């Protein structure tokens with residue numbers, strides 16, 4: 001089945017226009033102050049008869065009351081941006097220097113507002129909780145938000161979330177029952193040795209050399225320690241070290257992330273990282289410190305609810321459904337799914353640049369398209 005999508009970028013719909021406003025003000029996790037204000041302003045502008053609004057830190061929780069509720073559905077959108085200097089062709093580029101919505105959270109939020117608006121205007125029998133969640137990219141807002149007092153009486157019985165997918169055309173939804181996204185752990189390794197003059201290396205312990213050795217050795221964990229039929233990733237995304245080209249570095253720091261499809265493999269990978277780091281300590285007579293930062297639970301889609309959603313999608317003639325493989329991306333929505341049955345899906349936004357890329361330009365036609373699909377799905381589900 002193919003999608004019939006319409007859209008006009010020079011005359012954007014209300015939610016595309018909101019996405020463009022959000023796009024200009026990307027903020028770090030738990031600092032989404034302007035984003036929260038913009039969302040609140042819009043939500044307060046809606047008829048308030050069925051709407052109750054609460055805030056939690058920089059997040060927002062909205063209850064849209066149903067007409068005779070027996071259940072509660074939930075939609076979650078993440079709110080934070082990334083420390084990336086934007087390099088798109090947009091006129092509505094980020095005005096926050098060095099920050100960018102490069103993971104689609106501006107799209108996720110505007111879709112959330114669209115679905116919310118739909119149910120304010122067309123109430124269904126059941127209640128719906130809309131969760132605008134801070135800090136998905138780190139340090140993780142889902143786990144503390146799930147435990148927040150403000151959410152307890154509005155906890156959904158079933159919930160969903162989406163993530164933009166650059167590689168799929170608009171009109172495509174991709175998902176699967178079971179594991180969709182990996183377990184994640186951040187990784188920060190500090191190395192401290194002895195600095196010195198560049199001309200006297202024998203009198204120093206060079207932490208640039210030690211850090212480079214460690215990065216190379218870390219490549220052996222996935223290739224030599226993880227079962228080839230399992231999956232794991234170690235990415236070191238950032239290295240800091242030294243102060244000047246002719247000074248031997250006393251300190252270096254590696255920053256990365258670990259991804260695994262099973263919790264046991266995460267334990268194995270961490271144990272190997274610890275052994276290799278201890279080996280570097282011995283070899284280079286230096287001190288090391290490992291910090292695992294934020295850890296996210298896998299995103300595990302509820303088998304039955306996801307199959308039912310996929311069957312429903314197959315029946316609609318506006319959506320192309322792909323049953324995809326799991327990915328090594330992480331998402332703290334996994335914490336919600338650990339306690340509340342539901343699912344996440346990929347939404348095609350058809351752009352040549354991937355997530356976390358400075359040039360990513362999601363096709364905005366996906367916004368109104370997703371609002372329509374999600375509103376129809378929740379309405380259908382509530383009628384059953």
Ligand SMILES: CC(=O)N[C@@H](CCC[C@H](N)C(=O)O)C(=O)O
Nearest residue numbers: 137138184185186257329330331
């Ligand atoms: C969808 C996506 O890109 N999510 C992020 C989540 C980051 C988790 C954490 N900060 C880490 O780096 O481990 C991802 O990078 O997959």
